[in-house]
Amino acid sequence: MTQAYQKVAYYPGCALEGTAHAYDRSTRAVAKALGLEIEELQNWNCCGAMEVKSTDPKLQTYLSARNLGIAAKMGHTAVMAPCNGCYHNLKKAEYDLRNDPASIETEKRISTKAGHASYQPGTVETIHALDWIKKAIGEDGLRARVKKSLSGLKVANYYGCMYSRPRHIFPEKDKGPGSESTLKPHFMDDVLGAAGAVNVEFPLKTACCGGAHTLSDSDTSTRLVLNILTTADACGADVIATECATCHSGLEMHQSRGEKVFGKKTNVKILYFTQLLGLALGLSARQVGVHENFSDSVGMLRARGLG
Amino acid sequence: MSESRVLVVGSGPAGLSAAHALAAAGSRVTLVEKADRLGGAPILSGYARLVPSHEWARDAIGGMVARVEGNQRIDIHRSAVVENFEGSLGNFRAKLSNGQVIGADAAVLCTGFTHFDSVSKPEWGFGIYPDVVTTVQVEQMFSSGAGVRCPSDGRVPDRVAILLCVGSRDRQIGREWCSKICCTVSANIAMEIREALPKSSVYIYYMDVRTFGLYEGPYYWESQEEHRVKYIKARIAEVASDGKRLILKGEDTLVKRPITIPFDMVVQAVGMDPNVDNVHIASVFGIQLDKYGYVRKAPVYSAAGGTSRPGVFVAGAATGPETIDDSIAQGQSAAIAVLAAMRMPVQEAAE
Amino acid sequence: MTHKEPTGDYNGFGPGWKATGLTPAEARRATDWVEAKIDRRALLVNKDRVEDIRERMWELEKDGEIVVHRIGDQHEPVVARTLxxxxxKIPTNSLWHHKSCGQCGNIPGYPSSILWLMNKFGIRYLDETDQTxxxxxxxxxxxxxxxVSLAAIFLRNFHQAYVSAQAQGLPVGTYYPLVHCGTSFGNYKEMRIYLMHSAELREQVRKILGKLGRLVDGKLLIPEEIVHYSEWLHVMRHRIREHQVVDCGNLRATIHPACHVYKMVPEDVIYDDTVMDGNRxxxxxxxxxxxxxxxIDYSTWYDCCGFGFRHIIGEREFTRSFAIDRKIKVAVDEARSDVMIGHDTGCITTLDKNQWIGRAxxxxxxxxxxxxxQFAALACGAHPYKLAQLHWHASPFETLLEKLGIDWQQAKAEFESYLKDVADGRFETLYDPKRAITSGPGFVRQQGDQAA
Amino acid sequence: MPIHEKSLIRPENIIRHESMNLQGVDVSGDWSTFIGSRTITDYNEDMQDEIAALPGGEYIHRCWQCGSCTNTCTVNAIEARFNPRYWIYLIRIGLEEELLRDKDILWQCVSCNKCTYTCPRDVVPEGVMKATAHWLELKGHTPDSPSTIFDREFSNQIFATGKVEEGRVLRRFFASTGQALRQPWLESMVIGLVSRLPVKMLLRLGLSAVLRPKTRKWSKSRAAITDYLQQQGRAERRALHLSAGEGTHV
Structure with a gap:
C-alpha cells in the first residue's frame, strides 16, 4: 500500500460537474467507503479538455500547470483525476514543462501576468483514480472490503485513448510487472477482478470512441462507438466499465444514436468502474448515481442482485 | 628476417595509406602511380569537402600525399604502370613502363575505380544539355572556387535536382550494384549548394536512400531539417528541355502522379564503375575479377585483403564501391596482411 | 608458386568473353586497337543485352536452315549506321512496295508522294497488290x-516480294521489299528475332509456308534487312535536295518519331552523328x-502520339487528349512549330485528325x-492537292504553303479543274495499275513481259 | 466509346459535353470528351514551413514515410482516404493541389494518438493533422470545420471563465453550426434520463445553465491568455504570409 495516496488532492474537472456527475458521485462515495481522504482542488480551472490544444497546446499546459500549482499550494504531493482528459492533460503539462522550452516559457509568461507562481515540474504527482485505488488499497485490500461481490458480472474494461497514449507522457508505465501497460492496460481489470467481476477478453480496451468529434462529426463517432459496443456484445460482456468522462458519454450517446440513426441496437450496459466498485463495496445504486447515467442499467443490476 | 620490399600500385587513399603503413613498419615500398600526381580520385577529380570531416580534399588527401612523398623508405614512380609482374610470394619481379625493374616480396593493388560515364544514360540528358552535370562536376565547381553555376550561361541556378542511382542499381546498363557513397555525397552536395546559394531550392529524386550507418543524422536528416532539401520518391524517366530550363519527367511514386518539373540544373549522382583498366590489370597481375569487374577478394574470414593470387593484396575501391575512410582502413589492413604473409613461412619452418 | 590464368568470370563483356591467353603487352595493343576502332556508343552499353540478330541469321543460313534474301548491286544499297x-544496308532501287493499311485510306498523299519521288529519280519499283x-x-x-501467324504473314509477304520479279521474267530477288508502315516495320523486325531464336517457331511457320508454296528450296526466306521507307528517304536525302525547288529555310519543323519505328528493336534504327549529334x-x-x-526539339519528343492501338479503337478520349495535350500543344507552345513531320500512318492520322475535335x-x-x-514531294515541286493531297488532312495547311511560297489558291483552282477531268474519265496515274498484280487469280500477263 | 477505366480518372479531369454541335457535327458525349492532364508541374516550397509554424506541426520534417501512422489510424480504418502518411508527404514536398483534394476530411482526426504512440520518428502526426486543418482554414481553403467551431466555443468559455458548462457549449455549437438543438436521437436519450432523475438533480442541472460555473479571480489569467493568443495569432499569420485582416483564427 502506498501511504502517500491515503490522502490526495482531487481534481474532478468540468465534465464531472456536468454530464459525468455520476462519476464524481461514485468516486467520492468509493473514497468514503474505502476510508480514503480526497480534498478537492480549490478554485480549479478547466484543463482545456481536447479543445484548447487545438488552439494552442502551450495554453493547455498553462491551464494544467495552474491546477498542479494549486495542489502544491494546498500541500499535496499527489493529485488524483478520474477523468481521462484531465489526467492526460495534467500528465502532458508535466512532461512539456520538463522537456519543451517553448511550453516552459509560455507557462512562465502567462502565470506571471496572471499573478500566481509558476508551477515547478516534479512537485506534484498526477495519478488516475485507477492508480489511486490500486495503489492505496490494492487487490487484496479490496477483496477484504467487498460486501457484495460482483461475481458473475461479465465486464469489458474500456480504457480509451488518453489513459495511455502517447506513451512518453506516462514515464511510470511499461516498467514491467506491477506497472501499468500502455499497450494492454490492466489496472481496471485488476481492481474490478478483485471486486469479483469476470473480466472478458476485450480486444478494444484502448480503441478510440471518437470522443473528439462526438458532436462535430457524429457519424464517425457513432461508427467507432458501435464498433466498441458490438465487440463488447460479441465478447459476452454485460457491461462496459469506463474510466473516462468523454468515453462514457460518447458510448452512451452513440449507443442511443446508433440505434436511432443507424438502426443498430446493442445491449451492453455502460457504467463507470467506480460505480461497479461502489456496488461491490455495498453502496446502493443510487449512492453511486446509476440513475444519472443515460444508459439505463437499473434493471440489469437489479436482476443480478446488485441494485 | 631481412627488410621486406612491397610494391604498391595506385596512390589514392588506399594506396597512400598502405604505403605509409608499410614504410612505418620497416618495409621498403615502391609506389607506382599511373597519373602524374599522387592522390587518386579525390585529387585527380577535384573533390571539394569530404564526408564526414568536411575537410577540403586537397588538405586531407594532400596531407597523406605529403607524408608519403617525404618518406625515405618509399620510392615513387609517377606516370608509370606495371607492365609485367612475375614470380611468387617473397620473390616477385615487376617491370614498369618507365623501364625499371623492381623486386618485391608482395604487391598491394590500390587501383581504385572509374566514375560512371553518364553518357550511357541518354534519357537523363547528360552530354545533350550542358546544365545536366554530375556530382563530380559539382565537386569541381566548389573545389575550384568557381561556385555552382549553370554551365550553359553561367547563371546561378534557382532550382537544382539531384538524381540518385545514376549508373548504379540499373540492370539496363549492367550496373546492378549500389555504389554506396552517392546518397551521402549527394546529401552533402545538396547542403553545400543550399549554403552557397540560400535562395535556391534543391530536390533529391530517389528510389530509396542509403546514407548508411551514422551518416543518417548529419547527412540524411540534417539536409532536410537544417537545409530544407526535399526528397522526392520518384524515378526520373527523362530529362528534356523547354529551350530555357531543363524539364524533369518521371513519376512521383508515392502520389502515383506523373511529374513535369522545370529545373535550372540537374546533378547526376554518378556511381562507381570498376576501373576501366581492370581487365588489363587482372591479366598483368594474374588475378581474377568478380562478376561485376572488380578485383575478386580472397575469403575475408581467413585472408582479409587478399586476392585470388597469393602475395598479391588489394585495398580500397578496386574491390567495389568504397568510402575514402574505409579505403584508408583497408590500405592499413592490407599492409598488415602483407607483413603477416611474409612472416608465415618463418613460422611454418619453426614448427 | 603458380597462378591460374584469368578464367573469364568477368561477364561485363558478356558471356561470350573468353580469356585470350595473350601476353600483357599483346593484350594492351589489342585493347588500344579496339578502343580506337569501335564506335563509342557500342562501348558504353552492356553488350550481352544487345545482340545483332543478323549474326544469328548468317549462322542459320550456313547451317542450311534458311535462305537470306540479300540486298544486291541491283538494289544500289547505301550503308547507314544504327544505334x-x-x-x-538500305536499298535505293528495285523496290517492292509493302503498303500500309491505314495510309492509303486516311492519308492518300502519303504513298503517292513516295511513288512520285521514285518516279522522279527513275527508280524501278513494283507496287503490287498481292500482299496482306x-x-x-x-x-x-x-x-x-x-x-506463329504474325511470323507466317511476315514471311509470306516477303516471299512474294522475292518472287514477284518472275512475273516480269526477271530473276527472283530482283525486287527488295520496302515497308511503308511503322508498325509493320517494327513487327517484322520483332518477328525476325523470334524466328531466329526459336527452332520451334521456325518449324511451325515452315509447315504453314510449305502449304502456301512459299518456301525457297524448302527453306524459310528471311530478308537481309527490314527496311522502312523513311530509311530510304534518309539515305536519298542529298539526292532529293538536288531536286528541291521550294525554299524551306524559314520553316520551324518538329519531328514526331514513331514508337514502332524507333523504340521497337532500337538497335536497328538509324542514328547519324551529323543529325542532332546522334541524340535523336x-x-x-x-x-x-x-x-x-x-x-526544333521539344520536350515531349520521346512521347507516343496517343494512337495506342487499343486506345484509338476503344478509348479515343485518351488518344485525342494525349495527342493534343502532350504533342500538338507542346510543339506549338514550346517549339512554335510550323509543321509536324512524322513517318508512320497511325501517328500522322492521330496527330492530324484529332486536332479538329480540340475545338470542343x-x-x-x-x-x-x-x-x-509528303513534305519532300512538296519541296520538290509536287502538286499540293493532286499529289500530296493535303486536302485530306484535318488541320489547315494553307498558311504553311504560303510560308513555303506555294500559291495554294492557284493550286486549288487547278485541282478543281482536274477533278472535272477525273469525272470525265481523264485521270493521271503514277504507275501502270495493270502491273500491280504479279501472281494469283487476278494476274494477267502483259504483252511484252517475258515468260518466267 | 466510353473510357474503360474511368474510376482511375478524377472526375474533374474528365471534360465532357453531354450535348454539343461542332461545325454542324453532333459531337455529344464521348465524341468530344477530353481527359485533362494530371501531371505535377511545380512544388509549393512554403507549405512545410507554414504548417510547421502552427501548433502541432513542429516536427513534420522528421517523417520518413514508414506509414506507421496510417497503419494504426482509427479514422483510416473507416475512411481509406484519411491517410496521415500521405498528407505529410504532400506537405513536405509541397503538393498543395493534391492536399486540397482531401481538405474536407482532413479535420476528422479523432486525436486518439495512436499515430503519435507508434511513430518511430516522433513526428507527432496527430499534431500535424491539427496544424494542417488549421492551415486549411487560415488559408481560406475551407470554412471553419464543425470541429474548429466546437473547439472555439469550448476554448472561449474556458478563456472567459476558467471553466466549461457543457450544456452551454452544446447549445452554442448547435447554434453556430446551424443545427437544431432538438436532435431526435438526443431528445429521446434525454427524455429517458429525465424520467429517472430526481427533481433536485434536474434543478441543479438547470441552475448551472443559468449560473455558469466559474473559476474565481480568473480575470488576470484571462487577460494573460488573451494577450498571448493575440500575439500567437499575429505570428501565425505572419508565418502563413497572411495580412492582419486575413484568416479566421480565434
Whole structure:
C-alpha cells in the first residue's frame, strides 16, 4: 500500500460537474467507503479538455500547470483525476514543462501576468483514480472490503485513448510487472477482478470512441462507438466499465444514436468502474448515481442482485 | 628476417595509406602511380569537402600525399604502370613502363575505380544539355572556387535536382550494384549548394536512400531539417528541355502522379564503375575479377585483403564501391596482411 | 608458386568473353586497337543485352536452315549506321512496295508522294497488290494476334516480294521489299528475332509456308534487312535536295518519331552523328535538315502520339487528349512549330485528325501534320492537292504553303479543274495499275513481259 | 466509346459535353470528351514551413514515410482516404493541389494518438493533422470545420471563465453550426434520463445553465491568455504570409 495516496488532492474537472456527475458521485462515495481522504482542488480551472490544444497546446499546459500549482499550494504531493482528459492533460503539462522550452516559457509568461507562481515540474504527482485505488488499497485490500461481490458480472474494461497514449507522457508505465501497460492496460481489470467481476477478453480496451468529434462529426463517432459496443456484445460482456468522462458519454450517446440513426441496437450496459466498485463495496445504486447515467442499467443490476 | 620490399600500385587513399603503413613498419615500398600526381580520385577529380570531416580534399588527401612523398623508405614512380609482374610470394619481379625493374616480396593493388560515364544514360540528358552535370562536376565547381553555376550561361541556378542511382542499381546498363557513397555525397552536395546559394531550392529524386550507418543524422536528416532539401520518391524517366530550363519527367511514386518539373540544373549522382583498366590489370597481375569487374577478394574470414593470387593484396575501391575512410582502413589492413604473409613461412619452418 | 590464368568470370563483356591467353603487352595493343576502332556508343552499353540478330541469321543460313534474301548491286544499297554503330544496308532501287493499311485510306498523299519521288529519280519499283496486312494491329490493339501467324504473314509477304520479279521474267530477288508502315516495320523486325531464336517457331511457320508454296528450296526466306521507307528517304536525302525547288529555310519543323519505328528493336534504327549529334533517331530529322528547315526539339519528343492501338479503337478520349495535350500543344507552345513531320500512318492520322475535335474544349492549334515523304514531294515541286493531297488532312495547311511560297489558291483552282477531268474519265496515274498484280487469280500477263 | 477505366480518372479531369454541335457535327458525349492532364508541374516550397509554424506541426520534417501512422489510424480504418502518411508527404514536398483534394476530411482526426504512440520518428502526426486543418482554414481553403467551431466555443468559455458548462457549449455549437438543438436521437436519450432523475438533480442541472460555473479571480489569467493568443495569432499569420485582416483564427 502506498501511504502517500491515503490522502490526495482531487481534481474532478468540468465534465464531472456536468454530464459525468455520476462519476464524481461514485468516486467520492468509493473514497468514503474505502476510508480514503480526497480534498478537492480549490478554485480549479478547466484543463482545456481536447479543445484548447487545438488552439494552442502551450495554453493547455498553462491551464494544467495552474491546477498542479494549486495542489502544491494546498500541500499535496499527489493529485488524483478520474477523468481521462484531465489526467492526460495534467500528465502532458508535466512532461512539456520538463522537456519543451517553448511550453516552459509560455507557462512562465502567462502565470506571471496572471499573478500566481509558476508551477515547478516534479512537485506534484498526477495519478488516475485507477492508480489511486490500486495503489492505496490494492487487490487484496479490496477483496477484504467487498460486501457484495460482483461475481458473475461479465465486464469489458474500456480504457480509451488518453489513459495511455502517447506513451512518453506516462514515464511510470511499461516498467514491467506491477506497472501499468500502455499497450494492454490492466489496472481496471485488476481492481474490478478483485471486486469479483469476470473480466472478458476485450480486444478494444484502448480503441478510440471518437470522443473528439462526438458532436462535430457524429457519424464517425457513432461508427467507432458501435464498433466498441458490438465487440463488447460479441465478447459476452454485460457491461462496459469506463474510466473516462468523454468515453462514457460518447458510448452512451452513440449507443442511443446508433440505434436511432443507424438502426443498430446493442445491449451492453455502460457504467463507470467506480460505480461497479461502489456496488461491490455495498453502496446502493443510487449512492453511486446509476440513475444519472443515460444508459439505463437499473434493471440489469437489479436482476443480478446488485441494485 | 631481412627488410621486406612491397610494391604498391595506385596512390589514392588506399594506396597512400598502405604505403605509409608499410614504410612505418620497416618495409621498403615502391609506389607506382599511373597519373602524374599522387592522390587518386579525390585529387585527380577535384573533390571539394569530404564526408564526414568536411575537410577540403586537397588538405586531407594532400596531407597523406605529403607524408608519403617525404618518406625515405618509399620510392615513387609517377606516370608509370606495371607492365609485367612475375614470380611468387617473397620473390616477385615487376617491370614498369618507365623501364625499371623492381623486386618485391608482395604487391598491394590500390587501383581504385572509374566514375560512371553518364553518357550511357541518354534519357537523363547528360552530354545533350550542358546544365545536366554530375556530382563530380559539382565537386569541381566548389573545389575550384568557381561556385555552382549553370554551365550553359553561367547563371546561378534557382532550382537544382539531384538524381540518385545514376549508373548504379540499373540492370539496363549492367550496373546492378549500389555504389554506396552517392546518397551521402549527394546529401552533402545538396547542403553545400543550399549554403552557397540560400535562395535556391534543391530536390533529391530517389528510389530509396542509403546514407548508411551514422551518416543518417548529419547527412540524411540534417539536409532536410537544417537545409530544407526535399526528397522526392520518384524515378526520373527523362530529362528534356523547354529551350530555357531543363524539364524533369518521371513519376512521383508515392502520389502515383506523373511529374513535369522545370529545373535550372540537374546533378547526376554518378556511381562507381570498376576501373576501366581492370581487365588489363587482372591479366598483368594474374588475378581474377568478380562478376561485376572488380578485383575478386580472397575469403575475408581467413585472408582479409587478399586476392585470388597469393602475395598479391588489394585495398580500397578496386574491390567495389568504397568510402575514402574505409579505403584508408583497408590500405592499413592490407599492409598488415602483407607483413603477416611474409612472416608465415618463418613460422611454418619453426614448427 | 603458380597462378591460374584469368578464367573469364568477368561477364561485363558478356558471356561470350573468353580469356585470350595473350601476353600483357599483346593484350594492351589489342585493347588500344579496339578502343580506337569501335564506335563509342557500342562501348558504353552492356553488350550481352544487345545482340545483332543478323549474326544469328548468317549462322542459320550456313547451317542450311534458311535462305537470306540479300540486298544486291541491283538494289544500289547505301550503308547507314544504327544505334550501336552497326552498319545497315538500305536499298535505293528495285523496290517492292509493302503498303500500309491505314495510309492509303486516311492519308492518300502519303504513298503517292513516295511513288512520285521514285518516279522522279527513275527508280524501278513494283507496287503490287498481292500482299496482306501484317496484322500487327491485332497484336497491339487487342492482343489476339499470335506469334506463329504474325511470323507466317511476315514471311509470306516477303516471299512474294522475292518472287514477284518472275512475273516480269526477271530473276527472283530482283525486287527488295520496302515497308511503308511503322508498325509493320517494327513487327517484322520483332518477328525476325523470334524466328531466329526459336527452332520451334521456325518449324511451325515452315509447315504453314510449305502449304502456301512459299518456301525457297524448302527453306524459310528471311530478308537481309527490314527496311522502312523513311530509311530510304534518309539515305536519298542529298539526292532529293538536288531536286528541291521550294525554299524551306524559314520553316520551324518538329519531328514526331514513331514508337514502332524507333523504340521497337532500337538497335536497328538509324542514328547519324551529323543529325542532332546522334541524340535523336536520324530519319525524318535528317531529311528536314537537309531540305534546309530548322528542326526544333521539344520536350515531349520521346512521347507516343496517343494512337495506342487499343486506345484509338476503344478509348479515343485518351488518344485525342494525349495527342493534343502532350504533342500538338507542346510543339506549338514550346517549339512554335510550323509543321509536324512524322513517318508512320497511325501517328500522322492521330496527330492530324484529332486536332479538329480540340475545338470542343477550345484547344485550337491548327498545326499541319504530314509525312516526311509528303513534305519532300512538296519541296520538290509536287502538286499540293493532286499529289500530296493535303486536302485530306484535318488541320489547315494553307498558311504553311504560303510560308513555303506555294500559291495554294492557284493550286486549288487547278485541282478543281482536274477533278472535272477525273469525272470525265481523264485521270493521271503514277504507275501502270495493270502491273500491280504479279501472281494469283487476278494476274494477267502483259504483252511484252517475258515468260518466267 | 466510353473510357474503360474511368474510376482511375478524377472526375474533374474528365471534360465532357453531354450535348454539343461542332461545325454542324453532333459531337455529344464521348465524341468530344477530353481527359485533362494530371501531371505535377511545380512544388509549393512554403507549405512545410507554414504548417510547421502552427501548433502541432513542429516536427513534420522528421517523417520518413514508414506509414506507421496510417497503419494504426482509427479514422483510416473507416475512411481509406484519411491517410496521415500521405498528407505529410504532400506537405513536405509541397503538393498543395493534391492536399486540397482531401481538405474536407482532413479535420476528422479523432486525436486518439495512436499515430503519435507508434511513430518511430516522433513526428507527432496527430499534431500535424491539427496544424494542417488549421492551415486549411487560415488559408481560406475551407470554412471553419464543425470541429474548429466546437473547439472555439469550448476554448472561449474556458478563456472567459476558467471553466466549461457543457450544456452551454452544446447549445452554442448547435447554434453556430446551424443545427437544431432538438436532435431526435438526443431528445429521446434525454427524455429517458429525465424520467429517472430526481427533481433536485434536474434543478441543479438547470441552475448551472443559468449560473455558469466559474473559476474565481480568473480575470488576470484571462487577460494573460488573451494577450498571448493575440500575439500567437499575429505570428501565425505572419508565418502563413497572411495580412492582419486575413484568416479566421480565434
Amino acid at each position: 550501336y554503330g552497326w552498319e545497315k 496486312s501484317c496484322t500487327a494491329w491485332n497484336y497491339h490493339g487487342s492482343g489476339i494476334g499470335n506469334v 533517331v536520324a530519319v525524318s530529322t535528317g531529311l528536314m535538315q537537309t531540305l534546309g528547315a530548322q528542326v 474544349v477550345d484547344k485550337v492549334y491548327e498545326l499541319p501534320v504530314m509525312a516526311d515523304c
